[in-house]
Amino acid sequence: MYQRLITRRYLLSKVMPLLAAVAVALCTGMVLIVWSVMGGFLTQLLASGKSLMGDVSITIPVQGIPYYEELIDRLEADTEYVAAATPVIQTLALMNLEIGAPPADVILMGIEPEGYDRVAGYYDLIYWRHIDKPLRKDKLGIDMRLAHRNPGDPLYGPPGSPREGLRTASREELDLLYERGKAMGVLDPASNEIMPAAVVGTMVTKFNWRRPEGFIEPGRGLFAPSRTITLTVLPMSDSGVMIEPEEATLPIANEFSMGVYQVDSKYVLIPFALLQKMLKMDQATRVDPDWQPGSVTFNADGTTSFNTGTGTTIEPARATTIFVRAAEGVTPDQLDERVEQIFDAFYEEKMADHYWRPSTWRENTVFTWEQEPNLRFFIAAVKKETTLVLVLFALISLVSVVLLFSIFWSMVSEKTKDVGILRALGASRMGVAWLFMRYGLLLGLVGSIAGLALAYLIVTNINPIHEWMGRALGVQVWDPSVYYFMDIPNKVDPMRALLVAGVGSLSALVGAIAPAVRAAWMDPVKALRFE
Amino acid sequence: MTTTHHPPTAASTAIIEARSVYKTYTLGKTKVPVLRGASIKVDAGECVAVLGASGSGKSTLLHLLGGLDRPDDRAVSDNDELTDGGRVYFRNEPISSFGPARLDQFRNQSVGFVFQFYHLLPELSIVENTMLGSMIGARKHSRAEMKARATELLERFGLAARLAHRPVELSGGERQRVAIARALMNQPDVLLADEPTGNLDRKTGAQILDALMELRERFKQTMVIVTHDAATADRADRIVRLRDGRVIGAGESLHSDDD
Numbered sequence: 001m002y003q004r005l006i007t008r009r010y011l012l013s014k015v016m017p018l019l020a021a022v023a024v025a026l027c028t029g030m031v032l033i034v035w036s037v038m039g040g041f042l043t044q045l046l047a048s049g050k051s052l053m054g055d056v057s058i059t060i061p062v063q064g065i066p067y068y069e070e071l072i073d074r075l076e077a078d079t080e081y082v083a084a085a086t087p088v089i090q091t092l093a094l095m096n097l098e099i100g101a102p103p104a105d106v107i108l109m110g111i112e113p114e115g116y117d118r119v120a121g122y123y124d125l126i127y128w129r130h131i132d133k134p135l136r137k138d139k140l141g142i143d144m145r146l147a148h149r150n151p152g153d154p155l156y157g158p159p160g161s162p163r164e165g166l167r168t169a170s171r172e173e174l175d176l177l178y179e180r181g182k183a184m185g186v187l188d189p190a191s192n193e194i195m196p197a198a199v200v201g202t203m204v205t206k207f208n209w210r211r212p213e214g215f216i217e218p219g220r221g222l223f224a225p226s227r228t229i230t231l232t233v234l235p236m237s238d239s240g241v242m243i244e245p246e247e248a249t250l251p252i253a254n255e256f257s258m259g260v261y262q263v264d265s266k267y268v269l270i271p272f273a274l275l276q277k278m279l280k281m282d283q284a285t286r287v288d289p290d291w292q293p294g295s296v297t298f299n300a301d302g303t304t305s306f307n308t309g310t311g312t313t314i315e316p317a318r319a320t321t322i323f324v325r326a327a328e329g330v331t332p333d334q335l336d337e338r339v340e341q342i343f344d345a346f347y348e349e350k351m352a353d354h355y356w357r358p359s360t361w362r363e364n365t366v367f368t369w370e371q372e373p374n375l376r377f378f379i380a381a382v383k384k385e386t387t388l389v390l391v392l393f394a395l396i397s398l399v400s401v402v403l404l405f406s407i408f409w410s411m412v413s414e415k416t417k418d419v420g421i422l423r424a425l426g427a428s429r430m431g432v433a434w435l436f437m438r439y440g441l442l443l444g445l446v447g448s449i450a451g452l453a454l455a456y457l458i459v460t461n462i463n464p465i466h467e468w469m470g471r472a473l474g475v476q477v478w479d480p481s482v483y484y485f486m487d488i489p490n491k492v493d494p495m496r497a498l499l500v501a502g503v504g505s506l507s508a509l510v511g512a513i514a515p516a517v518r519a520a521w522m523d524p525v526k527a528l529r530f531e
Numbered sequence: 532m533t534t535t536h537h538p539p540t541a542a543s544t545a546i547i548e549a550r551s552v553y554k555t556y557t558l559g560k561t562k563v564p565v566l567r568g569a570s571i572k573v574d575a576g577e578c579v580a581v582l583g584a585s586g587s588g589k590s591t592l593l594h595l596l597g598g599l600d601r602p603d604d605r606a607v608s609d610n611d612e613l614t615d616g617g618r619v620y621f622r623n624e625p626i627s628s629f630g631p632a633r634l635d636q637f638r639n640q641s642v643g644f645v646f647q648f649y650h651l652l653p654e655l656s657i658v659e660n661t662m663l664g665s666m667i668g669a670r671k672h673s674r675a676e677m678k679a680r681a682t683e684l685l686e687r688f689g690l691a692a693r694l695a696h697r698p699v700e701l702s703g704g705e706r707q708r709v710a711i712a713r714a715l716m717n718q719p720d721v722l723l724a725d726e727p728t729g730n731l732d733r734k735t736g737a738q739i740l741d742a743l744m745e746l747r748e749r750f751k752q753t754m755v756i757v758t759h760d761a762a763t764a765d766r767a768d769r770i771v772r773l774r775d776g777r778v779i780g781a782g783e784s785l786h787s788d789d790d
Contacts, residue, residue, distance in 0.1 A: 001674070002666040009654035421650045424599055425664040425713075426639020428632065525600050528650065 002427070003435040006418075010439055016414065017443055020407045020508075024447020025454055027403060028504035031396060032455035035496055037462065038389045040489025045382055046370075048260040053369045054084075054119040054323040055332040056339050060365060062236055064089075064281050064318030067350050074342055075324055081338040083327045086115030087319035089275045095268060096230040097205060099222075106204060106268045108231060110275030113184050119325040125256040127202055127216070128225055129178035130171050177225055181254030184271045196271045197253035198229050203265035205229075208255075210467075216257065224252045231268065235280045246278040259487060276317060283317040332368040340366045404444070404504075405511035412436050412515030419519040420527030433520035440512020444505035452501050455492065462488045545572040545620070546753055547596055547642075547721050552617030553606030554591050554776075565591045567776035568608055568617065573721065576751040578744075580758055580767035588776040589757040590725050595619050596755060597642045597723045598626050598634050621720075639668040643714030647726035649706040651698040657709045658694045661685060664716045677716075684712040688742060704735035711742060715752075722746070722754045728763055740766055 011017050058065065065071060068087045075085040089110035094103045116122040180186055185194040202208050207222035218224065230249040236242050250270060257264055276282045297305050326335040343366055370379055419432055427435075458465065466488055469475045519527070554566040565588040573579050583589040594600040596619055603616035618625045621641060629637060643664070644650075651660045661681035665672060672680070685694060688708040698706050707727060714722055724743065728736030744766055746752040756767055764770045772779045 002663060005659060005666065006652070006654070009652075009659075013654040417650070418652055421652060422663075422667065424597070424638060424644050424646075424650070425667050426635045426637075427667045428635045431667070523600070525594050528599075528646070 002422075003431065003438055006435055007439050007442055010415075011442060011446070016411055017439075020404075020411060020443050021447040021450065023403060023407055024444055024504055024508055025450035027507070028448045028451030028500050029454040029458070031504075032452065032492065032497060032500045033458055033462075034389070034392075034396065035500065036455065036459045036492050037489050039493070039496065040491055042382060044259070044489050045379065048258060048263070052120060052258060052260070052263055053321075053372065054086075054325040056324045056326070056335045056366065056368050057372065058322040058324070058339060058343055058366050059090075059320060061090075061320055064320050065322060065351075066316040066318050067346075068317070068319040068322060070350070071343070071346050072322060074346060075322070075339065078338065078342065079327060081327055081330050081335055083325045084115065084118035085322055085324045086112055086119045087272060088116070088321040088323055089272060089279060089281060090320050091233055091275070091279060093268070094232040095204070096232075098228050098230075101206070103232075104204075106231075107266050108233060108275060109267055109269050110272040111184075111269050112272045113182055116323070117182075119323045122256075123182055125258055126178055126181035126199070127255045127257045128174060128181070129254075130174040177254050180225070181256070184253055184269070186251045186253055196250060196274045198231070198250045199254050199256050199269040200224060200229065200252055201264035201267045202255045202257040203261065204255075204268060205252075224255050227252050229268070231270070233275070233278050235278065237280075243280060246280075248274065248278060250274075272319070276319070281318040281320075284315050285312045332370070336366060336368045401507040401510070404507045405514070408440050408443075408508065408511035409515045411439075412512065412519050416519060416522065416527050416530040419522055420524045420530065423524035424528065429520040433516045436516030436519055437509060437512050440516070441505060441509045443512075444508025447508065448501040448504035451504060452497050455497070455500075459492050460490050462490050544574050546575045546622060547755075548572040548620045549592060549595055549602075550617055550620070551608075551614065552592070552595055552602040552619065553614065554588070554595065554600070554616075555603055555606070565776055566595070566602075568606075568614070569773060569776060569778050570617075571596070571755075571771050571778065573753060573755055575720075575753055576747075577769065578747045578752075578754040578756065578767045580756045580764035580770045581773060582758060582761065582764040582770050583773035584759055587773040589759075589773050592773065593723050593725050593755060593757045596721070597644055598629070598637050599644075601627060636668070639664060640717050641720045643717065643719035643722045645707070645710050645714050645722065645724040645727050647729040649698070649703075649710045649730075651706060651709060651713075653698055656695050656697060657690060657701065658682060658685060660698065660709055661713045661716055664713055668717055681712065681716060684715055685709065688712055702735070703731050704738055707731065707735075707739050708742060711739070711746075715746070720753060722752055724754065724756045726758055727756065728758070728760065736763070 058071075065087075072085045072087060075082045091108050093106050093108035095106045096103045111122065113122055180197065181199050183194065184197055184199060186197045187193075188195045202216050205222075205224045205227070207218050207224050207227075208216045209219060210216050228249055228251050230247060232245055232247045234242055234245050248270075256267075256269065273282070299305060324335065324339055326332060330338075370376070415436070422432055422435075423429075549569065549571045551568045551570055552566050553564070553568060555562050555564045557563070565586075567588075569588065569592055571579070571581065571592065581589045581592060591600065595602055598619070602618065606614050606616045608614045618627055620626070621637065626634065626637060651657070652663070655663070658678060658681050661684060662674075662677045665677045665680070666674075682691075682694060685691065685708075688711065690705060690708060690712075693701060693705065698709065701709065707730075711722075711724075711727075714724075722743075727743065728739050731739060740763060743754065743756070747754060747768075754767075756763065758764050
């Protein structure tokens with residue numbers, strides 16, 4: 001009974017417990033912030049690669065994969081392992097924007113939108129579309145991404161609309177943009193035909209900038225989906241010989257955002273068939289290099305025949321890559337093994353006569369997205385960095401525990417005389433020990449809850465805070481081009497929060513146990529004389 | 532060297548008694564003998580003053596009587612005899628034989644301490660400070676009952692208007708009255724007061740002494756008052772003088788039964 005009364009009075013009486021609770025709050029808050037951001041970084045990294053290329057890819061960069069439709073059929077037939085597969089062509093390209101910016105190199109990816117959506121969730125990446133959940137500061141119920149648009153741009157509504165000064169695209173306009181992105185095509189009013197169009201990463205054109213509220217909006221007068229883009233590629237023969245450059249000027253149908261800076265600033269998507277054609281990877285009739293006109297063949301039955309024919313051969317259409325998504329419950333590594341088996345059989349049957357296969361094809365042809373050559377080294381570096389951060393995290397946690405221990409030691413020491421008084425009044429050793437442990441636990445709980453609230457506030461607002469730091473202090477800690485992601489991870493995992501709060505409270509309890517036991521076993525006469 | 536034991540005398544009338552107690556403290560490497568075979572016997576309803584100069588061992592004797600400390604296990608007497616360090620008896624029962632729980636109960640129920648520096652918990656109100664001993668002890672009373680008893684005691688000591696105040700808001704005399712009320716909360720058999728007026732001015736000290744004497748008169752409260760002030764000691768029934776850890780002379784009775 002007396003423990004409850006004294007604990008309550010201790011908690012409310014002096015500055016010291018308040019400082020201790022603040023220390024607990026800061027320790028738990030700091031640990032949770034570091035864990036949320038760095039842990040979120042790795043989680044986001046692992047998730048992002050998957051949304052670019054599915055779980056496993058088969059890649060033969062220059063020669064390409066012939067009869068890929070058949071390979072995809074074989075893969076999709078294996079429903080136990082494979083949920084979906086789609087052909088893709090990837091190549092380097094030069095990009096020119098109509099406004100006369102210098103050409104820039106981009107990674108051009110030819111996709112079949114529907115198939116790519118089934119494998120990598122492409123439709124979810126399309127940026128300009130109606131959003132059901134209002135953005136922050138969207139008090140007028142309008143899409144803030146387009147609130148600062150150029151009034152002269154045809155996409156935007158007429159001046160003087162009810163939403164004066166904040167005119168924006170209507171729901172219908174955004175739906176139209178979304179449909180264009182999904183179809184990768186724009187209706188040509190002159191011919192009434194759908195023209196192929198490009199979907200570019202939100203940071204490719206450099207038209208957009210990131211708002212402190214955490215979304216991307218176009219600069220004044222610069223809205224990519226109302227512009228065109230000219231792309232130049234260098235087709236190569238299957239033996240790697242360069243053919244004439246090919247150029248195509250396309251309207252931009254929409255933009256996409258994966259939230260990964262290297263992807264959003266480098267990738268341009270166009271229809272698969274168009275890129276296939278530009279790179280001369282479509283089905284074509286070519287001159288047969290083995291054809292010898294007029295040659296004579298001596299047959300086994302003793303007769304002879306003249307070789308006739310057209311001297312041409314049909315070359316099958318090719319894709320450089322096939323992305324494969326795993327069926328429910330199948331891990332990327334399991335899928336990788338299965339795809340290797342299917343591809344191996346396919347190769348022997350369809351490609352062995354014409355395509356050279358290096359001995360290390362397994363490592364270089366079929367891989368999970370984590371082993372993808374461009375991502376592999378980056379992921380390894382990030383994993384190392386994350387390990388380093390986790391070591392630092394452990395040190396921070398240790399420092400927090402020691403700090404709490406020190407605070408409680410000094411607090412209980414300050415109360416030594418109270419121990420003597422309570423013992424003189426007949427309190428037992430265990431009763432006194434429990435009083436101080438209870439005090440420590442309660443302070444730990446109060447501090448931990450405050451720490452969780454603090455961490456939640458900071459982590460969920462970390463991007464606006466970061467933007468503000470950039471503007472007000474000129475500090476940019478998180479450079480998207482270095483850290484890979486457009487945004488700093490801003491999610492607090494509830495389980496992590498609980499764990500951190502639990503450890504925080506426990507640290508306070510542990511910090512209180514030793515001084516509590518010391519107090520309880522103290523000679524009451526000495527405790528009464530304590531100054 | 533021979534060993535001496537101090538068995539209890541049969542059917543002692545004392546409510547509390549220390550027999551030939553020795554206590555030595557260690558300060559660094561030096562052993563400082565504080566009590567050297569001191570004895571005191573207090574009968575029920577009696578008020579005994581322990582008078583001595585600073586360092587004579589009077590507070591240590593009080594701590595031994597109240598079970599806050601224990602006599603040495605072994606000691607060497609003035610006659611160079613090895614002795615057992617003496618014992619303290621409460622109603623003829625040696626408190627050294629008490630287990631920890633019984634000893635806690637003894638401090639809680641049988642004795643009440645009043646200290647020179649009041650020793651109130653600064654975070655609690657005076658009514659809560661007064662209730663503390665009762666709250667620590669066996670839960671035979673409800674919180675409301677405890678509060679009623681604490682309030683009654685504080686009213687008796689003239690603190691009715693100060694119930695919700697913190698000790699820091701009270702004068703020294705008022706704090707000491709709260710300390711006395713706290714000591715009486717569980718109706719102890721013996722009140723042990725360690726220099727109860729030592730930290731007060733003469734007038735306030737006299738008022739505190741009057742309050743203690745009123746307890747003796749009205750309730751026959753058994754008391755041991757440790758003091759270095761002869762005038763304070765003169766108010767007791769009997770004086771036990773301590774010098775260098777030894778009781779000198781027999782306890783002199785200052786008042787006849789008629790007083």
